[in-house]
Amino acid sequence: MTTLASAQAGTAGHDTGHDIALFEAEASKWLQANVSQYWRENRGALSETEEVKIRGEWDRILYAGGYSGLSIPREYGGQGLGLAHEVAFASAAARAQAPDALGRIGRILTAPTLIEHGTQEQKDKYLNPILSGEHVWCQGFSEPASGSDLANVKTLATKVDGGYTVRGRKTWTSYSAYSHRCLLLVRTDANAPRYKNLSLFLADMKSPGISLSPIKQISGSQHFSETDFDDVFIPDSDVLGGEGNGWGVSMTILKNERGSVEGAVRYIELRADMDLLVNCCARNGEYKELIQSLDTRTELVKWQVSKSVAREDDQVKFFSATAGLKVYWSDLWKEIANLGIKISCTSHRAHWRHQYLESRSASIYSGTNEIQRNIVAERVLGLPK
C-alpha cells in the first residue's frame, strides 16, 4: 500500500491539463450534489452557531467524498494531488457556493507545517483527525502588545519535568471556542536573541489553565477571542520543530497562510460575492464598468494562484507570484463589499452589511497589509530595510 501511495504521490505536479479538467468536472458534479441548498440560500445571514455547525459538517463531507487534503501526500492521508488540483477544486467550489471548511487552519496551516517540521509521532497523531474533520485548529500567534511585530511575543514557556508551563495572553484567536488544538507561538528563552528565543507548540485547547474571552467584531460576529494561558502544561512531545526553532516554523505557517492554497480558498468567497453582484444586486446595468473590472480582478485571483502553481519549482518566481496575494485578495474583497453595501437588493441586504463590515478585517488579520507590502518591497524587490 505504501509503495502504491508513494508512487501516486510522486506524480503530483506533473498532471496534464486534461487530467485537471477531468478532475474539475468530477468535483463539480460532486459539489452540486453535496452543497446544501440551505447554505447556498442563507450563507450570508446565518447565526454563528448555525454557520459553525454547517461548516463543521462540510469538513466531514469533504473527507468522505475524498476531497480533503488534496495537495497533502497520500502517505499522510491526503489525496496526493498537486496545487493545480487545489485551484481546480476551488473554482468548482466557487461555482457551487460551497462552504468554507471550519477546519481551514488545520488543513491549510497545520497539516503542511507538520509534514515539513513534525516528528513521525506528531504526523501520525495529528494529520488524520485534521483531514477527517474531527479536529479543528486555531492559531495562537498575536498578543495584545505584539501584532505586526510577531517576533516580540511575550507568552513565556518555562521548562519543567516532561514539558513546559506556559503563561501569557494571545489574541485574535479565530474559532478558538470550537478548536481542539492550537498552533501556539511562545518564548522559551527569556534571554536568547530575537528570532532564536521562540518555539512552536501544538497545544491541546482542553488543557487546564486555558480560558477564552470572546471578542465581538464590528460585524457583530464573535469568532475571535482572547486566550489566556495560566500555567498551562505542554508536554515535550508537542513541541514542533524543536525548542528555539519557533520562528522558522512560524514562517512556514505564515507562508501557507498567505500563499496559494489560501488564495484559492479565498477565490471561492470572492467569486460567490461577485456572482451575487452580477446576477442579482446590480440591476439595470448600473456600475457596469466597475463591476466588469471587479469581476476580471476576481478571476485574476484564481489565475494568479494558477500561475504561482506553475512556478512552484522556481522559488524566486513562486515567491514573486505569491508574496502579494494576500494584499491583492483582501483589498479586492473590500472593494467588492464597498459596492455591495451600496447597491444591495432587498434579499441580500443582511449579507452585504455583514460582508462590508467583516471585510474591513481582511486587510488586518493574517499579517496586516502594511506588513505584507514590506515583505513584497524588501524580499521580492530587494529594497533596503
Add this chain to the structure above:
Amino acid sequence: MSKTVDLELNEIGVEAAAGLREMLKSAINGAPVSMYSVAEPITWKEFSEGGWDAIGISEADGGAGATLRDLVAIGHVWGQSVIPSPLITTIMAKRFSAAARAYDGPVSFAVKTRSSGDLGIIPFGSYGETKVLKNLTGGADSLVSTADLEALADDYADSLRLAEGKLDTEFTKAAAEELALVWASEAAGAAFAMLNKAVEYVKTREQFGQPIGKFQIIKHYLADAQMLVELAETATMMGALDEKLRRDSAIYAFDASIKVIETAIQVHGGLGFTWEMGIHVYLRHATALRDLALEILN
C-alpha cells in the same frame, strides 16, 4: 485678496455649534461610543426644552432662523459623537413642515431604498415617540405614528435607531437636498472625529520599538485622510452656499468621509475591528445615512 464667498456662520450658528459641542461632551463624559450608542445620554426633553429642535425654523415661522450653512456646522458637531437622538432629523423636519412644527416630539422621515423593498427606512423609527412626515410637498404636511406604519426596528446602526415601516416620505427637491447635505455633514464630522482618534492611537501604539505613527505608510494614510476630512467639510460648505452644487457636494462628502472612517479602522489594527473600539458605530452611521441620502437625491 478679497473674500470671494462668505463661509462664516451666523451668530445663531456659532452659538448653537459651540453650545451643542459643550452639551454633548458633558453628557458623554468620556464614555465609549459603543456604550453610549445603546443608552440615551441626552433625553429628548432636554433638546426640546432647550429649543434645539426649532433652530432651523425661519424667523418668519417663529424659529431661530439658522441658515443651511449654520445647519451644516451643527451637523458636523453632531457627527463627531453620533449620540442616539433624533435631533437632526427633527430640526430638518421642522424647517420644512408646519405639521412637524406643531408637534413637540421628535420627527423623522421614511426613505424607501433599493435594499429596503416596499418599506421605508426611518431614522429613529424605533426611538420613543418619533412621528414620521408623510410628505413635504409644499402643501399640507402630515405626520404619522410609527405604530401606524407597523415599523419594525432594524439594528444596523445603534446611533440611528433605525426602523422600517410602510411609508416613503415625499420630498421637494429643495428639502431633499438640504437634508442630504446636513446628513453628509454628520458623516464629515464622524470622519473628523475618527481621524483624531486614529492620530491619537498611532502616537501611542508601539510595534518594533516605536510608535506606529513613525512608519511612513501610516503617516501617508493619515495625511490622505486629513485631506479628505478637510475636503469633505469644504464640500458641505460649498453645497450649503451653492445650490447647484448641493447634490454632488453631499455625495462627495459622504464618500470621502466613509473612506476616512475605513482608514481609521485599518490603522487601529486588530482593535479597529473590535466592537468595543466603536469605530464601527461611526461607520454604520455614515453608511446608513449615505443610503438614505443617495435615494432622496435621485
